[in-house]
Amino acid sequence: MYHPSAPEVVEDPRGLDCRRTGRTSDMEKEHGRSVCLLEQKRKVVSSSIDVPHARKSEEEADMDKVTAAMVLTSLSTSPLVRSPPVRTSECSNGSWKEGGFTPSSHSSSGYWSWSAPSDQSNPSTPSPPLSADCFKPFRMPSVGGPADDGIDEADSSSLLFDEPIPRKRKNSMKVMFKCLWKNCGKVLSTAAGIQRHIRTTHLGRNCDSECSDGEEDFYYTEIKLNTDSVAEGLSSLSPVSPSVLAPPPPLAPPESSRTKSESNGTPLSRSAPSTLYLVHADHAYQATTPVTIPSSNSFTPNGSNSFSISWQSPPVTFTGTSASPTHSRNQGFVEQRAQTIAVLSSPPRATTSLRKSRGEGKKCRKVYGMDNRDMWCTACRWKKACQRFVD
DNA sequence: AGTGCCGGGTC
DNA sequence: GACCCGGCACT
Numbered sequence: 001m002y003h004p005s006a007p008e009v010v011e012d013p014r015g016l017d018c019r020r021t022g023r024t025s026d027m028e029k030e031h032g033r034s035v036c037l038l039e040q041k042r043k044v045v046s047s048s049i050d051v052p053h054a055r056k057s058e059e060e061a062d063m064d065k066v067t068a069a070m071v072l073t074s075l076s077t078s079p080l081v082r083s084p085p086v087r088t089s090e091c092s093n094g095s096w097k098e099g100g101f102t103p104s105s106h107s108s109s110g111y112w113s114w115s116a117p118s119d120q121s122n123p124s125t126p127s128p129p130l131s132a133d134c135f136k137p138f139r140m141p142s143v144g145g146p147a148d149d150g151i152d153e154a155d156s157s158s159l160l161f162d163e164p165i166p167r168k169r170k171n172s173m174k175v176m177f178k179c180l181w182k183n184c185g186k187v188l189s190t191a192a193g194i195q196r197h198i199r200t201t202h203l204g205r206n207c208d209s210e211c212s213d214g215e216e217d218f219y220y221t222e223i224k225l226n227t228d229s230v231a232e233g234l235s236s237l238s239p240v241s242p243s244v245l246a247p248p249p250p251l252a253p254p255e256s257s258r259t260k261s262e263s264n265g266t267p268l269s270r271s272a273p274s275t276l277y278l279v280h281a282d283h284a285y286q287a288t289t290p291v292t293i294p295s296s297n298s299f300t301p302n303g304s305n306s307f308s309i310s311w312q313s314p315p316v317t318f319t320g321t322s323a324s325p326t327h328s329r330n331q332g333f334v335e336q337r338a339q340t341i342a343v344l345s346s347p348p349r350a351t352t353s354l355r356k357s358r359g360e361g362k363k364c365r366k367v368y369g370m371d372n373r374d375m376w377c378t379a380c381r382w383k384k385a386c387q388r389f390v391d
Numbered sequence: 392a393g394t395g396c397c398g399g400g401t402c
Numbered sequence: 403g404a405c406c407c408g409g410c411a412c413t
Contacts, residue, residue, distance in 0.1 A: 342397055363395065382405060
């Protein structure tokens with residue numbers, strides 16, 4: 001688990017200028033990238049904090065800061081936490097806007113108050129349309145739809161947008177990015193591509209990535225095509241990225257298949273609730289023995305209503321291992337999964353290992369040597385447990 | 392590679 | 403049961 005070396009706090013509301021300043025020297029590209037990413041994330045969080053809401057009291061505001069800081073620390077390192085899943089039930093009535101938000105992997109962070117301001121902080125954000133069709137299984141559009149701008153895009157803007165996430169991925173994982181905009185399931189192979197797609201197609205911005213404020217992040221998610229048969233085999237979720245290969249299998253109900261995965265990690269789970277259902281299904285593979293938090297109430301830490309989290313029966317599920325979900329980066333995830341697998345598949349063969357550990361004491365063989373084998377105890381001679389120098 | 396010894400084979 | 407040894411775990 002890693003914590004950001006510098007737990008930055010929210011003070012810097014719009015400090016996402018890595019793009020603005022176009023100061024990306026080659027040397028800084030790498031660094032810049034991560035910084036940008038961080039900044040983007042931060043923006044998302046900070047926006048909900050720094051933009052004081054009328055109904056908030058001072059204490060509440062302070063509280064927000066504190067919690068935001070906490071959240072940021074986890075966010076900065078684990079992208080998947082970025083956008084915890086949102087219960088579809090909320091999208092229909094718009095409750096999610098009222099601070100409804102999905103808890104991060106930290107159970108304790110349930111008080112992450114993604115209150116209204118966070119979603120609305122960005123004036124230009126046309127919250128993706130929500131409606132009764134929230135529950136509609138996401139339709140899978142031209143999957144193969146060769147991203148018109150997919151790869152090419154990467155070249156031009158990957159420097160800025162390429163998320164580090166994929167880098168951490170195992171090679172067995174093919175990462176794709178899917179647009180979560182309602183009724184749009186476009187899948188592109190690069191983050192940059194999908195971002196551009198969203199920016200131009202849905203956000204109606206024709207400007208270059210330069211003028212992006214990162215909002216696109218909210219509207220796409222990443223999906224993984226897993227080729228790791230082993231891991232996959234164990235995950236009770238058969239569908240391998242159904243979103244890409246086939247329609248979500250019925251057996252993957254949103255709740256149970258939900259997983260904490262980086263994919264949901266994209267903020268758009270929040271802003272594009274209508275697609276959450278899909279997201280869940282899409283990432284079914286990520287759900288390894290998912291544990292669904294049964295909670296059915298809003299999570300209100302401190303009993304303060306200000307943090308009203310309206311998520312009911314949160315879709316939040318995380319793999320059984322108590323491994324802190326925060327570090328849900330793929331790697332961690334994989335590790336977790338491996339653990340789970342190990343547990344599940346551990347053969348009843350432990351008996352073999354009952355073999356008593358070799359004794360430390362000297363044995364006949366060592367004492368007398370091979371030359372004096374006749375001096376060995378019979379057991380040693382017979383290659384049995386030494387009886388003379390019993391441990 | 393060396394050591395300890397389990398499991399199993401042969402007489 | 404005495405004896406032997408293949409093979410594995412452990413160092």
